[in-house]
Amino acid sequence: MTPGERPSVPAFQRDLDPLLLLPVRLFVACLLADMCWCEDVAVRGALRLGERSFAQHVESLRAAGYLVTRVEGRRTKLRLTALGLDRLAEHVTALQTVARTAAELVAAQRADLLPPKRPEP
Numbered sequence: 001m002t003p004g005e006r007p008s009v010p011a012f013q014r015d016l017d018p019l020l021l022l023p024v025r026l027f028v029a030c031l032l033a034d035m036c037w038c039e040d041v042a043v044r045g046a047l048r049l050g051e052r053s054f055a056q057h058v059e060s061l062r063a064a065g066y067l068v069t070r071v072e073g074r075r076t077k078l079r080l081t082a083l084g085l086d087r088l089a090e091h092v093t094a095l096q097t098v099a100r101t102a103a104e105l106v107a108a109q110r111a112d113l114l115p116p117k118r119p120e121p
Helices: 011-015 023-031 040-047 051-063 082-113
Strands: 067-072 075-080
Touching (some): 023 051, 023 082, 040 075, 075 082
8 A cells, every 4th residue: 555545444334423333322313213303201211311311412413413403392302304314324234234244254254163064974
């Protein structure tokens, strides 16, 4: 590789979203994937999270433009944005590729550990 050349990064690795690598944020996005407004207490309850921890994750997703919030009286509602849905879909597809590749690597390694089959007499 020449000094100015950058190493090639597999597409699935580029599509993994660092913000969605944390399972909590991934699950929040998944729960909002229908892009409908949902009360934050419902999402928080589904994930069994404390208020402070949940608020920090929501703020990270909001700051990145992945979800929007609105206050209606004393209730806060959340909705995934088009950007959030796009990034979620790309991330999940990349995770599927990672999992498939990992399974193939494990299967290949296990196959190397098995003794060769002897032909039956």
